Amino acid sequence: MYIEKAKVESIEKINEQTFLLKLFSPSIASSAKPGQFCNVKVSERTDPLLRRPFSICNVEGESIYFLFDIHGEGTKLLSHKKFEDEIEILGPLGKGFVYDGSYETAVIVAGGLGTAPFPFLINRLSKDKKVAAFVGARSKNLVLQHGLKNISVATDDGSVGFHGTVVDLLKKEISSIAKNKFRIFGCGPNPMMKALQKYAMENNFDCQISVEAAMACGFGICQGCPIEASDGESYLLVCKDGPVFDAKKVKI
């Protein structure tokens, strides 16, 4: 894990509200694994005070990518960064996806910005694995396909692709891939992860989900980001024990 002052190599708007940020960050680039995240300092001042967590979207040589939306003040400040600005990032943090194994197809289920970690995952999958990506969004102009392949789209308002949630789309389409052995990788808002988890558990699918939590430190010292373990007896930390969990291990 590193604290790295990373220079902006590029920042690009890839749809009306989503930005793709490329940073020169050799230490993090060389050690990161798909599904991990960084805690990013968005301001030099004390307001906003805390770092902001972002999934590592991809790694390319000594550079890393983040994909983000303008959500509140922190992401707004981030969107104002310019070429050669320095951004202090802390990472790579957390446990990533477990993606080796004997399955044949990686079934990606992404809601909204949940797309973020998958370009990196797809890059690192061994070449013999197939990919089937399901992406959901509120409407057409928010669908994120960046870095994915073999994509099926669902929108809440039906403006493009399947009319409904991405989990409903998955249910409908799973039969076509169900002949192969597959593993599901999910990332998106917690309510969506909950629906995915339920579906996967009912069908005993191999499934990993990446969850969100409010965070202060991002690496296990503040205890700010608990998620209940499925036994109900204890809490795990999203930042340190996650953000990716086996769907069977946690209560969302």
Added chain:
Amino acid sequence: MYIEKAKVESIEKINEQTFLLKLFSPSIASSAKPGQFCNVKVSERTDPLLRRPFSICNVEGESIYFLFDIHGEGTKLLSHKKFEDEIEILGPLGKGFVYDGSYETAVIVAGGLGTAPFPFLINRLSKDKKVAAFVGARSKNLVLQHGLKNISVATDDGSVGFHGTVVDLLKKEISSIAKNKFRIFGCGPNPMMKALQKYAMENNFDCQISVEAAMACGFGICQGCPIEASDGESYLLVCKDGPVFDAKKVKI
């Protein structure tokens, strides 16, 4: 008095630490008087919280100028503003210089950034008035001559011009202008204003000084910026009753 969202027309570095900022601010430009200032919002966030006061350096058509140094975080943020950025400014504030009258020479005494209000003053002086400008700085590379004329320079380290304070230089040179009727206009750090005030009072010179104080509001509602009246009985407010005072009226 206006709250104006002013667009940056240009920002220019005029020496190693001083910036000249030009803003499109028609309401303030059309109502400002030399010696007045604006209270400038340097950040959208709550830290830094307060506005920062800056003298109106000049007015040109519908534009106004500020001259500033990087002092702390607020001025650092201001120095990062770029062409077409919007800055919220409040002004024109305070009482400016009284510059009409039957004197012949305007004797300007400026220390460091105290130069700021004088380009505007010189612009507005009636054409028959002469100007003699005395500027002081710590050393050569900090001397500010922007917008002045007929300049004599003093530096603390003697790296250029007179070796000593600008008030000492004034004492030395005053005889050459003392034949005319003159009025002194001073602006600079408070210790310098104190020295100037003392000299002017001892010699019964007509003298106006612009003083600094920590400010919150800038227009008289917080009572945060008192300066003792010369009777010692009451406080005046630098923002509302000043920042320019007749040297006889206040205790610095």
Added chain:
Amino acid sequence: MSIDLSVNIGALKLKNPVLLASGTVGYGNEIAQFTDLSKLGGIVTKSLSLKPRKGNPPQRIVETPSGMLNAIGLANVGVEVFIKEKIPFLKELNTTLICNIAASTIEEYVECVNILKGEETIKAFEINVSCPNVKEGGLEFGNDINAVGRITEKVRAATNKPIIIKLSPNVSRISDFAKTVKQNGGDAVSAINTLVGTSFDINTRRPKIKNVTGGLSGPAIKPIALAKVLEIKRNVDIPIIGIGGIMNWKDAVEFMIVGASAIQLGTVNFINPNAGVEILQGLEEYCRKNSIEKLSSLTGSYQI
């Protein structure tokens, strides 16, 4: 949809809940150049004392992270000059005038009220108990529950106009103070005044504020102020005016949800003198979007 913005603070009726706080609006004249005071629910004067007060020597203010410290020292014109020179302007404002009073003895509070109560323009009194109590050893009245009770009682006896006691946050259980106010006949409480803080220059090793300590205000204290308002709301049945770090309409809504019947704007006036009007617009918009017909229904509507 027309939204009812009016609120009641006990017997005091306000056309809307947005007030400007004592000490952050002077006597109204300067800020009126930037904003339309007649739109607001009301303004609270700078604390008035029996005699004019010169205030503390400079430096009186200093910025802190998302906040500021002040030690103005209750600089004010005194009640007599106030009546003669300030009331005429305030009368024309078409907004509710609340008169804030500071004193260092209980008798002095009563005397101020007696002098001022005849002024029709003054619709209520806000009693600032956070001043050093000269007689009783320099401690603040505001931290002494018995003193707060006695002040309320005596002022109550002196006037029928609504009395609002402005509470100090520098105590363990502010709700106990609110209870005392209620028991002694106060109509409402304002919460909170500033928190005691300080700041030093590391080069000179001197306090940045001449008075050594000052009162902390601004967004930094908002979470504390909200907790104090909530604590009062959950423990005492008395109208609360919420104050502390409000910068925008969202903050105002938050204060109303935790229990405030009205709110006061302090530090924000220095940064945006038009904040009151903007916050009012924001509140109205919020009600419209959420189909809230009476803004006052927000008060204490927390879901815990």
Added chain:
Amino acid sequence: MSIDLSVNIGALKLKNPVLLASGTVGYGNEIAQFTDLSKLGGIVTKSLSLKPRKGNPPQRIVETPSGMLNAIGLANVGVEVFIKEKIPFLKELNTTLICNIAASTIEEYVECVNILKGEETIKAFEINVSCPNVKEGGLEFGNDINAVGRITEKVRAATNKPIIIKLSPNVSRISDFAKTVKQNGGDAVSAINTLVGTSFDINTRRPKIKNVTGGLSGPAIKPIALAKVLEIKRNVDIPIIGIGGIMNWKDAVEFMIVGASAIQLGTVNFINPNAGVEILQGLEEYCRKNSIEKLSSLTGSYQI
């Protein structure tokens, strides 16, 4: 010039005054990946209780202007697991270990100390009195001066190791509490713990923190913390560990000037886990520039 950075907190000797605060450094292992803990004066463990505690349900934290609220609920492994699983790592750190203890009865504090006091690695105890007192109706010990006195007395009787009482800031006169600590044999006080605050979601009208209220920390509270340290310093002769909103070496110097013998870093660790080492460097540099031979000479060197 070689600068003496060492400080004494009563009988406790530290190689320098920079400590990491309880609850913001876990048990040292995670933060050790980012910083060299052996350089620091010491670390204070997360509050330990007799039995393991699961902590509060989420959401436990929320950001506020220049600060944050937390309601972790004292999640910790308990004293037994601490000894078995955490002490071995901590032993290797080559930094002073201070063990912070939380409990809801006085007996429980004593029991924790009795279990832990045999551990050589533990050089001092910091007693967190800001926990609800189950026996006496859920009020905080920290706001009850008699309880603080009794806790100090009983813990004092149980061990010869230095005892530091960590004071709550949610009181009118913190110096009275420091006096009680001194009278009952405490070696030092830590000031301050977090201030009670809250924050609500204006759409759901629910508290953002599940526990409703949380503790406010970070730069927002620095002016308050400084005033509390100064108040103690001017009224009680007891070593003070200054805490609250320290972000950089300048803040650390400011705390020492107003009276702190050592300082603790809390929230800043989340933002910059290497802050402790950087602050230490800054302190050394400051001493060098100002020809200060003993860093400890800064303590209480204010010019008022």
